[in-house]
Amino acid sequence: MDHLCEADGKRHIYLDPDDCGSDTGWVFVIVAAPTGVVYQNQSGGYSCAQYEQEGYLVPLFGSGLDEELKMIFVGELRGWGMRGQEWTVELLERLRTAVSSFAVYGSGRHGELYPTALILDESRLPEAAEAWIPVVSPDGPGVLVWENSD
Numbered sequence: 001m002d003h004l005c006e007a008d009g010k011r012h013i014y015l016d017p018d019d020c021g022s023d024t025g026w027v028f029v030i031v032a033a034p035t036g037v038v039y040q041n042q043s044g045g046y047s048c049a050q051y052e053q054e055g056y057l058v059p060l061f062g063s064g065l066d067e068e069l070k071m072i073f074v075g076e077l078r079g080w081g082m083r084g085q086e087w088t089v090e091l092l093e094r095l096r097t098a099v100s101s102f103a104v105y106g107s108g109r110h111g112e113l114y115p116t117a118l119i120l121d122e123s124r125l126p127e128a129a130e131a132w133i134p135v136v137s138p139d140g141p142g143v144l145v146w147e148n149s150d
Contacts, residue, residue: 008038010054015041016147027065029058029104029118029135031142041145043132045079051132053143060102066146068098073130074149087125095133096120104138118144 015028030039033055040052072094073079087095103115116138124134124141131148134141 009036011037012052013037013039013057015039015145027060027069027102027144027146029060029102029137029142029144031055031058031137031139033139039145041131042148043129043145045073045077045130045149047129048148049129051129051143055142058104058137058142060104065102068094068101069130069133069146070149072098077130079130079149087128092125095128099133099135099144102144 016026028039030041030053032053035054035056037056038052038054039057040050043049043051072091076091076094099120100117102118104118105115119136121134121136121141127134127143131146133144135144136142
């Protein structure tokens, strides 16, 4: 479901608004760019926050892509997200490793032949929450998103 917002004149797209993608393991990167398209994802575990990013959507493919992220946010953090909280050294290292396991094939601004791993954007770590992780992609800053566990 998407709609044109009268207030800002941008197209707003809600990722998985009716849970039809539940338990499919979908994972995307929203690369920040002035596209006029704003993607919104329910995030933050039980807080069910709605975070949004203007840009373009890059789907990531594979089986069980969100498993380690779920182990961190649903298992370790019990579904309460992390926005604004202090990360332990161990948990932060697990998050770095999980994020770097995702690679983007191709890039709009680069002629790379091989996939480039995502990097956790630690300068934006306070924004991190379940289903909303700030990353650096081959095309610049963005967020890694997946299905919220609520």
